[in-house]
Amino acid sequence: MTGVQVVPVEPVALQRLAPLLTPERVERLEAHVAEARRLLATRSVWNVNSTARGGGVAEMLHTLVAYAAGTGVDVRWLVVGGESDFFAVTKRLHNRLHGVPGDAGALDAAARATYDATLARQRDQVLELVRPGDLVLLHDPQTAGLAQPLRDRGALVAWRCHVGLDEHDEWTREAWGFLRPLVEPAHACIFSRESFAPDWVDRRWLRVIPPSLDPFSPKNTDLDDREVARLVHREGLVVEGAPLPVDGKVVLQVSRWDRLKDMAGVLEAFADHLDELPSDTHLVLAGPEASGVADDPEAAEVLAECRERWRSLPAAARERSHLLSVPMDDLEANARTVNALQRWSTVVVQKSLAEGFGLTVTEPMWKARPVVASAVGGIRDQVEDGVSGVLLRDPRDGAGLARALSSLLGDAGRREAMGRAAHLRVRDHYLADRHLIQYVELFAQLLGEA
Ligand code: UDP
Numbered sequence: 495m496t497g498v499q500v501v502p503v504e505p506v507a508l509q510r511l512a513p514l515l516t517p518e519r520v521e522r523l524e525a526h527v528a529e530a531r532r533l534l535a536t537r538s539v540w541n542v543n544s545t546a547r548g549g550g551v552a553e554m555l556h557t558l559v560a561y562a563a564g565t566g567v568d569v570r571w572l573v574v575g576g577e578s579d580f581f582a583v584t585k586r587l588h589n590r591l592h593g594v595p596g597d598a599g600a601l602d603a604a605a606r607a608t609y610d611a612t613l614a615r616q617r618d619q620v621l622e623l624v625r626p627g628d629l630v631l632l633h634d635p636q637t638a639g640l641a642q643p644l645r646d647r648g649a650l651v652a653w654r655c656h657v658g659l660d661e662h663d664e665w666t667r668e669a670w671g672f673l674r675p676l677v678e679p680a681h682a683c684i685f686s687r688e689s690f691a692p693d694w695v696d697r698r699w700l701r702v703i704p705p706s707l708d709p710f711s712p713k714n715t716d717l718d719d720r721e722v723a724r725l726v727h728r729e730g731l732v733v734e735g736a737p738l739p740v741d742g743k744v745v746l747q748v749s750r751w752d753r754l755k756d757m758a759g760v761l762e763a764f765a766d767h768l769d770e771l772p773s774d775t776h777l778v779l780a781g782p783e784a785s786g787v788a789d790d791p792e793a794a795e796v797l798a799e800c801r802e803r804w805r806s807l808p809a810a811a812r813e814r815s816h817l818l819s820v821p822m823d824d825l826e827a828n829a830r831t832v833n834a835l836q837r838w839s840t841v842v843v844q845k846s847l848a849e850g851f852g853l854t855v856t857e858p859m860w861k862a863r864p865v866v867a868s869a870v871g872g873i874r875d876q877v878e879d880g881v882s883g884v885l886l887r888d889p890r891d892g893a894g895l896a897r898a899l900s901s902l903l904g905d906a907g908r909r910e911a912m913g914r915a916a917h918l919r920v921r922d923h924y925l926a927d928r929h930l931i932q933y934v935e936l937f938a939q940l941l942g943e944a
Contacts, residue, residue, distance in 0.1 A: 498619040501546045501571040503556065505563035510710055511927060523927045526934040527565045533934070533941055538568040539629045540649075542620065544584070544636035546573050547825055548787030549750055550705060550853040551633050551656055557708035561926050562933075572620065574637060580612040581791045587635040590669035592754055592848035593659045596792075601672040613639040624649050627944075629937055631684075635669075636789060638676040645679045650940045653680040656705070657850040658690025658871060666692075681940055686851040686872045701936055704872060705851050706929040707860060707920065712829035714860055717837055725834035731780075733797075734804045735816035742774035743903050746839035748832055748854050749846075751781045751796040756845045756889070758796075758803050763845075763892030765811035770900045777815040780835055786822025837861050841902050841909070847889050849873050859883065860920045862913035866898045882919040883912060 508527065512520050541559060543551050555571055562569040576584075582597070583605045589596025599605065620640060624630060626648025632640055633654050644651045659666050670692040677683065682699040685691050691700055707714055717725070726738055738744075745764070749755035757779045764777040784794040797819070804817055820831050836842060842858035844867040851872030858865055859882065867873045868889035877883035884898045902909055 497575050498616050498623075499546070499573045499575065501555075501559075501573055503559045503563060503571060506557075506560040506710075507564045508561050508926075508930075511561075511925065514709060514921060514925065515927060519927055523931065526931045529938065530562075530565060530567055530930075530934045533937055534567045534629075537628050538570060538625070539631070539937075540624055541569070541571045541631045541633065542574060542637045542640060543571075543633035544574050544576065544581075544789040545787060546571075547822060548782050548790065550851070553713065553853055554705050554707075555633075557711050558706070558926060558929060561708075562930065570623075572623070574613065574616050574620075574640075576612045576636070576789075578791055579608050581789050583609050584634075584636045584789065585791050587669050587672060588657060589754070590665040591635070591655075591657045591659065593663050593665050594754065594848070595665060601668055606672065609639060613637075617643050620644070621647050629940065631933075632680070635673055638673055638680075641676060642679040645681070650937075650944060651680045652682040652684055652701075652936060652940070653677050654684040654703070655690065655850075656686060658685060658687060659848055660687070660689045660871060662692065670694075681943070682936060684936070687875065690850065690871070701932065703929065703932045703936075704875065704924065705853060705856070706924045706926050707853060707856050708926060709860060712826045713833050714857060715833065717830070717834055722834045722837050725831050726838045728831075731818045731820060731831070733817050733819045734801050736813065738778065738816055739774075739776050742776055743772055743840040744776050744778055744838060745771075745841050745843055745899055745903075746778045746780065746835055746858075747843045747845065748780045748835060748857075749844070750787060750790055751784060751793040751800070752790065753792070753796055754847045754849070756847050757781065757800050759847075759890065759892065760843055760845045760895070761800065761803055761807070761815060763895045764815055765807045766892055767896030767900075768811055768814070770896050772900075772903050775814065775840075775899075775903055778818060778835065778839070779816070780818035780820055780832070782822050782828065783819045786828075832857075833861075836863060839863055841866060841899060843895070843899070844868065844873065845886065845889060845895060846870055846873065852876065855883070856920055856924050859916035862917040864902055864909045864912040865916065866895060866902065876919075876924070877916075878919065881912070882915040 628649045630649045630651045683695050684701045784797045836858045842863045842865045844855045849871040865883040869885040879885040
């Protein structure tokens with residue numbers, strides 16, 4: 495699919511958040527909203543990414559753009575399209591920024607030509623919409639190539655990178671070599687952690703802004719037990735395994751079908767250490783239906799690998815593990831199903847091998863679920879080990895994962911205390927007020943400079 499699309503977003507009043515915040519936080523937010531209205535009275539703010547559905551960036555834009563629009567500022571969301579050759583290059587960049595090759599392809603002149611040609615076809619459409627003096631947030635490698643033309647147009651451009659690795663290696667260096675000339679024209683760069691930024695990023699214009707979640711979105715809103723049961727046990731979700739159990743304990747991982755999320759590793763750890771877990775424990779691995787995320791070309795392959803792995807497990811492990819494919823045609827239904835699965839679980843796992851920031855960690859934390867997650871990237875900031883969750887020091891350590899699960903599954907008191915701390919951690923650090931305030935501060939600095 496090529497061509498720029500405008501994603502329609504219904505404004506939502508920011509006051510909706512107020513009951514969750516202290517009076518001081520409400521006051522601070524109101525002051526920044528007033529500042530935003532003043533700064534942006536004659537300007538628009540544009541977000542540009544490459545998918546309106548699936549993955550953390552789309553998840554966040556749906557709610558942040560809605561809240562920002564609810565304050566009366568003019569904020570818009572554009573999605574650039576591409577053919578499979580473009581997304582093969584950008585997925586390669588995504589993988590290499592996380593320290594793995596992804597595929598055997600190169601990030602050479604041919605890859606650059608593919609990348610440039612796709613954005614060149616859409617550049618004029620974007621430039622027609624954006625006016626001089628507007629602010630533009632370009633998200634991830636897929637849109638970095640728009641920084642120069644937008645700057646030439648007179649816009650103020652921030653490139654926001656949602657991925658990264660704490661320690662740079664040959665793969666990250668190769669990806670950053672590709673991206674550097676595309677990113678350098680941006681006025682500012684935003685990362686989820688400072689360590690993700692390559693050393694050539696101008697530190698004066700580097701901002702660290704972690705993601706946030708919306709407690710009132712279909713993904714996170716309260717659901718009663720009957721609704722949870724109805725959504726979890728609805729027909730057609732399970733693609734491998736028996737229907738989901740009605741009783742017992744459930745360990746869940748929800749992720750896109752991306753090798754770096756290591757769904758297969760979770761399955762293997764579960765099967766290898768089945769006897770160490772309480773005998774009523776089931777594993778549920780849930781991801782979006784494989785064709786559902788436009789900019790993720792590897793999903794079908796990764797799901798197929800997981801299904802293959804599942805089929806090769808001993809019968810005892812197959813009886814207690816279930817692979818789910820959650821339909822993506824209705825985004826709200828998808829979100830409510832994920833919400834229900836997270837609420838229904840006893841423990842939520844995120845065994846990522848690399849992670850910029852995992853919304854799939856923050857979402858169950860908000861729901862007061864205890865999480866066991868790899869100590870990689872942004873997850874290290876999200877979870878305080880032993881307090882608001884358990885961090886797995888080595889993400890490849892299946893035995894370690896099983897030990898952490900076994901200990902939590904056997905201790906309801908600890909699960910409850912950890913869930914409570916997790917909820918507070920999200921309330922204090924990962925709601926939209928903090929996120930929007932950081933944007934307003936950056937806009938003020940960019941406009942001051944201009
Ligand atoms: N997600 C979803 N349906 C699925 C699988 C994932 O809605 O079947 C959502 C998940 O709830 C989260 C987002 O996709 O909101 C994933 O964001 P995260 O930051 O964890 O990782 P990313 O996919 O951006 O790498």
